[in-house]
Amino acid sequence: AQRVTQPEKLLSVFKGAPVELKCNYSYSGSPELFWYVQYSRQRLQLLLRHISRESIKGFTADLNKGETSFHLKKPFAQEEDSAMYYCALSNQAGTALIFGKGTTLSVSS
Amino acid sequence: DAGVTQSPTHLIKTRGQQVTLRCSPKSGHDTVSWYQQALGQGPQFIFQYYEEEERQRGNFPDRFSGHQFPNYSSELNVNALLLGDSALYLCASSFSARSNQPQHFGDGTRLSIL
Numbered sequence: 162a163q164r165v166t167q168p169e170k171l172l173s174v175f176k177g178a179p180v181e182l183k184c185n186y187s188y189s190g191s192p193e194l195f196w197y198v199q200y201s202r203q204r205l206q207l208l209l210r211h212i213s214r215e216s217i218k219g220f221t222a223d224l225n226k227g228e229t230s231f232h233l234k235k236p237f238a239q240e241e242d243s244a245m246y247y248c249a250l251s252n253q254a255g256t257a258l259i260f261g262k263g264t265t266l267s268v269s270s
Numbered sequence: 271d272a273g274v275t276q277s278p279t280h281l282i283k284t285r286g287q288q289v290t291l292r293c294s295p296k297s298g299h300d301t302v303s304w305y306q307q308a309l310g311q312g313p314q315f316i317f318q319y320y321e322e323e324e325r326q327r328g329n330f331p332d333r334f335s336g337h338q339f340p341n342y343s344s345e346l347n348v349n350a351l352l353l354g355d356s357a358l359y360l361c362a363s364s365f366s367a368r369s370n371q372p373q374h375f376g377d378g379t380r381l382s383i384l
Contacts, residue, residue, distance in 0.1 A: 195372065204375050204376060204377045204378075247312050247313075249312075256318070257326050258362075258373065259315065260312030262310070
């Protein structure tokens with residue numbers, strides 16, 4: 162079955178601490194992986210995708226096909242990073258996305 | 271560019287009624303997808319429209335139907351509403367003619383069933 166699992170419902174860290182939001186997936190084939198973010202009172206927006214291999218707002222994510230994971234990392238969390246983060250996959254960008262249940266990241270000073 | 275726009279913002283219906291939700295895609299996009307997001311869950315794919323036809327469909331009953339117009343806007347129709355249909359309905363658009371272009375989401379329509 163095609164599935165995205167985000168094991169943490171809530172992750173609370175202090176400002177300046179490292180952050181890792183976990184994402185594991187189950188998919189037959191070679192999916193494309195995404196991280197979407199929803200800040201308070203804003204719409205869901207794309208944060209990054211694995212094929213881009215870029216850092217957005219200090220966040221990076223590496224696709225590990227052996228462990229079927231796509232964890233989101235940031236070395237030093239900022240208060241403005243507080244948001245809901247969703248991991249998602251599809252067989253190609255623009256086609257049906259399968260989302261995880263999301264992880265709320267709370268960064269406090 | 272206003273991006274993806276959805277209407278209405280909120281809607282209250284009773285069981286058994288029918289509802290129509292509307293979506294205008296981001297300028298330049300020709301593909302529209304619909305998602306249902308229940309409270310505490312991630313969005314769940316309903317279906318996708320391209321060239322006025324349903325191209326992909328998720329695991330939703332036939333009570334959920336849609337339409338895409340020549341100007342690429344789209345409607346989601348739900349018949350015989352159930353309490354479990356209460357959710358945030360998200361529309362997303364993309365440009366399918368260009369490979370690997372991600373989906374852009376609207377703010378959603380909050381549907382409450384009484």
